[in-house]
Amino acid sequence: MRVLLVEDDESIAEPLADGLARYGITTHRVVTGAQALRAPLGDFVLLDLGLPDIDGIDVCRRLRQVSDVPIIMLTARGDESDRVLGLEIGADDYMPKPFSTRELVARMRAIGRRTRTARATVSGRLGPLTIDERTRQASLRGEVLPLTPKEYQLLALLAADPGAVVDRRRILETVWEPNFFGRGKTLDFHVAALRRKLGDPRWIENRRGIGFRLVLPAGAAPG
Template sequence: MPLPPDGYRSAQMPSVLLIEDDAPIRTSLTRSLRDRGHAVSSVSTALDGLRSVVEDRPDLIVLDLGLPDMDGADLLRMLRAVSRVPVIVATARDGEADMVRLLDAGADDYVVKPYSAAQLDARIRAVLRRVDTGRADTSLTVGTLRVDPGAREATLDGAALDLTPREFDLLHYLAARAGQVVTKRELLTEVWRIPYGGTDKTVDVHLSWLRRKLGETAQRPRYLQTVRGVGVRLTVPPSPAE
């Protein structure tokens, strides 16, 4: 299946695809989101959702995990193979491990049932604002590291970096604040969208993976400099003479 292009926002109202198998919830959310200015379509199965993404190209997906034909987590991975459309996971699963796993797999936000239509509407608007801002961003260059948020690509010394969606988000956030110390709590809030709870270990693990792909280690850093007791910053590496 071809990859739907980015930048297909409706000129009048954002289109939202609701993938939810519970008929009463689906009907109620569809009505409430339409009342709040969204063009809403809905399906009850994962395969119908995948087909709709490819054919209709919605601006955003609200994805339930407990679908009858496929777990929503598996559908998310399939969606990320064919589309960059923003996805908000809406589920009764409230465990931190599930939340981190789905956000790492490419979800843009995670909301736990029960939630109000007003809360979901606010999250939809927030995600779409971030998407629009990302499309307007120009490429960021730090030393020989280049981060292109529009294409979601990063290169080092001209070679493409093989980054997961969360690794790219982490690198982009740090590159946009090059030279500034960023706390792990800020990264959890802004990159992982976990404002309450969460552990620094999540950030530490991803920083370790990112260091490896940048060709460095915590003991011999180049771009990622740890500021003990404070956080991390991305900087231009010192020249060999230094």
């Protein structure tokens, strides 16, 4: 596994890189947000929030615009709002400093398993909607939808079994993380954004208190 470590504190970065190496993980380190945005992302990004040039939250947001590489935030900040915001804009997990390398590797492996499961979703089609897992894109009537990585993962999960209700907890644990503690409306916000991009709210039905399901709206053209 190859990891991009974005950390300007030498006293943290060096022992962390050494510790990861003992697990067979190769680390490429950069010290600024600008360098992170230019560097090869590898298989994982470990992102410090307190960078000298660009706030780590903004780096996370900009990385998510171009890649769905797993991101773990490393933070000494005690403010819960920073952690919640980071998770909501696309980070997969966060670890408060100080932390153990063993726990970090365990979390990386857990995120890797969830990512592989999500990517195993079979590409398919529902009327005019096409999900292409190979390219990680969804198209409606031949037009590629401008989805964020989280929106794509949400749509792909629902499309894996069209018509079946997927409960809210499973969605949060698959698309976000186990024991997700973010704002209660995070999932609803992403569903609303996805409905807007699909152009018809009837694509995603809400089973109040249970979850959501993907259906072909009545009268929708076959594509």
